[in-house]
Amino acid sequence: MLAKPLTLSAPGKAILHGEHAVVYGKAALAVALNLRTFLRIKPSNNGKVLIHLPNIGTSVNWETFRLRTLLTVFSGNPEQMDALKEFAGITTELSAAESLGTLAFLYLYLSISAKYGQIPSVEIVVWSELPTGTGLGSSAAYSVCLAAALLTACGAIGCPVETEKSIVRWSEEEMDLINRWAFRGEQVIHGKPSGVDNSVATWGGVLRFQSGKFTSLKRVPTLRILLTNTKVSRSTKILVASVKDKILKFPAIMNPVLASIDAISHECESVLEAMAVSPSQEYYPVLEELFDINQHHLNVIGVGHSSLDNVCRVTATHGLHSKLTGAGGGGCAITLLRPDPLMVEAARQDLSACGFECWETSIGAPGICLHSLSSLKAEVLHIFNPV
Numbered sequence: 001m002l003a004k005p006l007t008l009s010a011p012g013k014a015i016l017h018g019e020h021a022v023v024y025g026k027a028a029l030a031v032a033l034n035l036r037t038f039l040r041i042k043p044s045n046n047g048k049v050l051i052h053l054p055n056i057g058t059s060v061n062w063e064t065f066r067l068r069t070l071l072t073v074f075s076g077n078p079e080q081m082d083a084l085k086e087f088a089g090i091t092t093e094l095s096a097a098e099s100l101g102t103l104a105f106l107y108l109y110l111s112i113s114a115k116y117g118q119i120p121s122v123e124i125v126v127w128s129e130l131p132t133g134t135g136l137g138s139s140a141a142y143s144v145c146l147a148a149a150l151l152t153a154c155g156a157i158g159c160p161v162e163t164e165k166s167i168v169r170w171s172e173e174e175m176d177l178i179n180r181w182a183f184r185g186e187q188v189i190h191g192k193p194s195g196v197d198n199s200v201a202t203w204g205g206v207l208r209f210q211s212g213k214f215t216s217l218k219r220v221p222t223l224r225i226l227l228t229n230t231k232v233s234r235s236t237k238i239l240v241a242s243v244k245d246k247i248l249k250f251p252a253i254m255n256p257v258l259a260s261i262d263a264i265s266h267e268c269e270s271v272l273e274a275m276a277v278s279p280s281q282e283y284y285p286v287l288e289e290l291f292d293i294n295q296h297h298l299n300v301i302g303v304g305h306s307s308l309d310n311v312c313r314v315t316a317t318h319g320l321h322s323k324l325t326g327a328g329g330g331g332c333a334i335t336l337l338r339p340d341p342l343m344v345e346a347a348r349q350d351l352s353a354c355g356f357e358c359w360e361t362s363i364g365a366p367g368i369c370l371h372s373l374s375s376l377k378a379e380v381l382h383i384f385n386p387v
């Protein structure tokens with residue numbers, strides 16, 4: 001049970017290859033980013049459950065006795081979503097971000113309480129460094145943080161003991177449970193998630209994910225990537241549904257494209273393994289060509305966008321190769337960087353001039369973990385302090 005406040009965080013992700021195809025059992029390669037979602041949970045004695053979500057401008061609270069009443073009729077059945085929406089006061093006036101963020105929380109709170117015993121009065125704040133709804137897996141990082149906090153609060157998993165180390169993690173079995181519950185949060189937000197995003201947010205590093213199973217790549221080369229946010233908003237749920245429609249309409253045309261994306265993921269994995277064993281510049285042209293081919297495929301399945309074409313064009317003028325990452329339709333692109341800082345700086349300037357926002361990052365950040373307050377950056381402490 002929750003005796004004291006806890007602060008935890010989970011990373012966002014970029015998909016090197018395999019977005020969308022992974023929903024149909026193909027392989028994806030996903031990397032954890034060092035942009036994270038932070039959650040602080042603290043026990044409270046005001047008989048309420050409060051959740052404050054500054055990224056989406058939402059703060060909601062419910063009396064625990066009302067949640068207890070709802071629990072008596074809650075089975076976790078997705079058909080009960082409409083009843084949950086009504087309870088939460090979710091109307092069409094709310095943005096999709098607010099509705100889905102609130103609904104995912106309520107769904108996880110009730111489902112976890114139904115299975116392990118009701119979670120007592122708590123106050124929760126979730127804040128993210130990740131832009132939401134841009135393909136960097138903010139929904140998964142959010143679901144993983146909620147699952148870990150709620151499972152710890154009801155005692156379904158232990159509370160790792162803080163040591164002098166600034167970062168503490170749960171056991172493998174407990175992480176597996178966090179991942180499985182986070183997947184259910186993703187189902188509320190995405191409709192039909194593959195599970196790749198919640199897996200990489202839970203486990204971190206670099207993962208190959210296929211048909212619900214993942215393998216962590218043991219040796220990974222030091223790769224730098226540039227993330228570019230086109231700021232064109234999009235919804236993963238709508239894009240995943242649009243790909244489904246296209247596959248149903250043109251199965252003979254779309255299925256070979258998905259098979260080719262699968263082959264790209266496997267090819268990329270082999271190149272990364274070889275590169276980790278003997279780092280050499282000779283691998284870059286291969287990785288770059290795989291980016292180009294996959295970007296064409298993603299356009300074919302209908303998840304491209306003129307803003308993403310722009311990113312590819314601008315970076316190409318600097319000899320760099322880009323593709324969309326995540327659901328596409330706008331959102332973010334990733335650009336593979338060679339170890340030449342001059343080339344990168346020039347590309348960044350041109351991308352900023354288009355109104356895009358860029359971050360340079362490396363791949364393979366740690367997954368869900370617990371933090372001591374003293375280890376948190378001032379920016380995060382500032383968000384959590386008022387509560």
Ligand SMILES: Nc1ncnc2c1ncn2[C@@H]1O[C@H](COP(=O)(O)OP(=O)(O)O)[C@@H](O)[C@H]1O
Pocket residue numbers: 037053054055056096097098099100101102126127128131132133134135136137138139140142189190234235236237326327
């Ligand atoms: N920090 C957060 N606070 C509240 N809701 C969040 C947060 N991060 C993500 N979400 C929820 O996830 C949704 C975005 O998920 P999605 O469309 O899958 O995009 P992505 O996962 O690429 O960011 C948001 O609209 C919101 O409902």
Ligand SMILES: C[C@@](O)(CCOP(=O)(O)O)CC(=O)O
Pocket residue numbers: 018019020021022023134135136137138139190192193194195196197236240325326327328
């Ligand atoms: C398109 C997809 O492959 C990734 C979606 O990622 P994001 O929500 O756009 O960050 C869907 C999925 O794998 O569940």
Ligand SMILES: [Mg+2]
Pocket residue numbers: 137138139140190197236
């Ligand atoms: Mg998502």
